[in-house]
Amino acid sequence: MRILLTLVLFFVFQAQAANPAAVRAEHGMVVSRSALASQAGVAIMKSGGNAIDAAVATGFALAVAYPSAGNLGGGGLAVIRLADGTVVTLDHRETAPGKASRDMFLDGNGAVIPGMSRQSHAASGVPGTVDGLLVLLEKYGTKTRQEVMAEAIRLARDGFPLSKDMADQFAEVLGAMRNYPASLAIFTRNGEPYREGDIWKQPDLAQTLERIAEEGRDGFYKGRVADLIVAEMGRGNGLISLEDLANYRSVWREPIHGAYRGHEIWGMPPPSSGGVLIVEMLNMLEPHDLAGLSRDSAPAIHLMIEAERRAYADRSEHLGDPDFFPVPIAKLLSKDYARGRFADFRVDQASPSETIAAGKWPAESLETTHFSVVDAAGNAVALTTTLNSGFGNRIVVTGAGFLLNNEMDDFSIKENTANQYGLIGREANSIESGKRMLSSMSPTIVTKDDKPFLITGSPGGSTIITTVLQVIVNVIDHGMNIADAVARPRYHHQWQPDSVMYDAGAIPPETIKSLEAMGHKGFRMFPFGGLGDANSILIEDGELHGMKDPRNEGLAAGY
Numbered sequence: 001m002r003i004l005l006t007l008v009l010f011f012v013f014q015a016q017a018a019n020p021a022a023v024r025a026e027h028g029m030v031v032s033r034s035a036l037a038s039q040a041g042v043a044i045m046k047s048g049g050n051a052i053d054a055a056v057a058t059g060f061a062l063a064v065a066y067p068s069a070g071n072l073g074g075g076g077l078a079v080i081r082l083a084d085g086t087v088v089t090l091d092h093r094e095t096a097p098g099k100a101s102r103d104m105f106l107d108g109n110g111a112v113i114p115g116m117s118r119q120s121h122a123a124s125g126v127p128g129t130v131d132g133l134l135v136l137l138e139k140y141g142t143k144t145r146q147e148v149m150a151e152a153i154r155l156a157r158d159g160f161p162l163s164k165d166m167a168d169q170f171a172e173v174l175g176a177m178r179n180y181p182a183s184l185a186i187f188t189r190n191g192e193p194y195r196e197g198d199i200w201k202q203p204d205l206a207q208t209l210e211r212i213a214e215e216g217r218d219g220f221y222k223g224r225v226a227d228l229i230v231a232e233m234g235r236g237n238g239l240i241s242l243e244d245l246a247n248y249r250s251v252w253r254e255p256i257h258g259a260y261r262g263h264e265i266w267g268m269p270p271p272s273s274g275g276v277l278i279v280e281m282l283n284m285l286e287p288h289d290l291a292g293l294s295r296d297s298a299p300a301i302h303l304m305i306e307a308e309r310r311a312y313a314d315r316s317e318h319l320g321d322p323d324f325f326p327v328p329i330a331k332l333l334s335k336d337y338a339r340g341r342f343a344d345f346r347v348d349q350a351s352p353s354e355t356i357a358a359g360k361w362p363a364e365s366l367e368t369t370h371f372s373v374v375d376a377a378g379n380a381v382a383l384t385t386t387l388n389s390g391f392g393n394r395i396v397v398t399g400a401g402f403l404l405n406n407e408m409d410d411f412s413i414k415e416n417t418a419n420q421y422g423l424i425g426r427e428a429n430s431i432e433s434g435k436r437m438l439s440s441m442s443p444t445i446v447t448k449d450d451k452p453f454l455i456t457g458s459p460g461g462s463t464i465i466t467t468v469l470q471v472i473v474n475v476i477d478h479g480m481n482i483a484d485a486v487a488r489p490r491y492h493h494q495w496q497p498d499s500v501m502y503d504a505g506a507i508p509p510e511t512i513k514s515l516e517a518m519g520h521k522g523f524r525m526f527p528f529g530g531l532g533d534a535n536s537i538l539i540e541d542g543e544l545h546g547m548k549d550p551r552n553e554g555l556a557a558g559y
């Protein structure tokens with residue numbers, strides 16, 4: 001009896017110690033940061049919609065149910081693989097307003113005006129989310145705007161009970177909202193913090209959504225909502241004009257394509273740096289026997305960090321909006337370039353970042369959210385969306401009920417000056433009127449034998465790219481199931497600063513000692529919740545395995 005009890009306790013302990021399991025489903029799956037948003041997406045598929053319809057429904061629901069990152073006033077990036085094998089990407093990133101200029105965040109002496117690129121009306125780029133979601137729906141969806149937006153409208157109008165997580169998030173940001181009455185009106189109850197279980201309603205936002213459902217993009221980019229955005233700009237130093245709004249367009253872009261150990265990688269092209277860097281790093285890693293090294297060993301982590309260091313150095317010099325700067329995409333993606341770039345890799349020694357310049361060749365940067373969707377036909381959507389910082393610039397458009405982004409901070413506001421993620425940049429990512437700021441958002445689809453295999457992505461600013469890299473490598477090289485691949489503690493290096501950030505438990509103490517002996521330095525435990533939030537789906541033998549990142553709330557909903 002005692003032995004039996006011991007065995008039972010042993011297995012209970014094992015089960016608790018293990019990661020939560022992935023959710024399995026046959027027909028369709030949505031994995032997002034908000035249970036309400038995931039359910040909105042799945043309901044659309046159950047009623048006959050495809051993955052694109054579901055993604056649009058999830059996107060609008062996130063704008064209501066997860067307002068620190070889900071948004072109408074921000075932007076996003078989407079990678080879509082259709083059941084027929086076509087892969088497309090939709091850039092609905094914000095743009096710099098027409099009146100924006102290179103030195104707009106500097107004072108008369110050329111010094112950065114502290115905080116202006118993050119906490120001001122001028123921090124906002126022209127929002128792209130509404131256009132993006134509507135364009136996706138028009139091009140590849142099967143449902144009407146009213147159908148895919150109904151749940152978002154209902155959640156905004158009738159409200160929903162706040163989870164502890166959400167009530168805590170609101171309480172945390174209140175101080176930063178104190179100068180903005182419209183923000184306080186939404187995120188407090190008459191100035192007092194909301195509590196878990198309170199029913200939270202957003203009537204202005206419900207009206208804005210209804211207008212969009214009714215009029216399409218004109219319901220946001222023209223007329224009353226546009227007027228309200230411009231009026232909000234007038235309450236501060238904001239630059240967004242009626243003309244900027246009317247002119248905003250999402251852009252279809254060729255996906256980044258790479259090959260890695262028998263898999264195809266489909267990523268987001270510039271103005272994201274994510275797709276290029278992920279493929280560049282995989283190309284550097286491919287000649288090395290990563291599978292033969294234990295994942296947490298010093299040699300394996302050394303190899304990963306050295307690839308990250310070189311790729312992020314390239315980011316700072318070469319990546320920006322391709323419509324404004326000649327980004328050498330093909331070169332950066334070539335296996336030959338990666339081999340050359342990694343030629344000075346030493347198995348036993350770190351390369352200090354001071355000695356790593358951006359790659360050259362002859363003649364020739366907290367809060368975001370990612371969701372993954374798959375339907376029964378095999379259509380897949382990876383979509384990452386953001387206001388940049390948590391709750392963006394914390395400024396709600398008075399009367400319209402949604403927050404504005406502070407994406408202008410993703411530009412290089414001054415050469416070699418770190419943004420909020422410690423990223424530095426130069427000419428390629430300088431501010432210009434109408435230009436898109438460089439992103440790290442990396443929605444990614446991996447295919448195998450011409451079928452969707454892995455749908456992934458993450459928030460986390462500069463750490464997005466290394467989070468996605470680790471999910472891919474955990475699955476492909478280390479043979480992990482999706483639950484382990486996502487839950488596994490992560491680490492991150494971004495060239496500058498020359499330091500290694502890591503989740504609790506990611507690098508054993510003795511491995512840190514070995515890595516320090518090789519010359520790696522600046523080991524710092526990541527101070528917030530965990531690195532990234534990689535809501536992912538893996539498809540194996542026709543079965544969908546959805547994994548909500550256990551670092552945060554959310555839901556893998558399937559049927």
Ligand code: DON
Nearest residue numbers: 366367368439440459460461
């Ligand atoms: O586009 C980017 O790279 C950033 N604006 C993303 C911000 C972010 O991930 C914040 N998240 N935790």
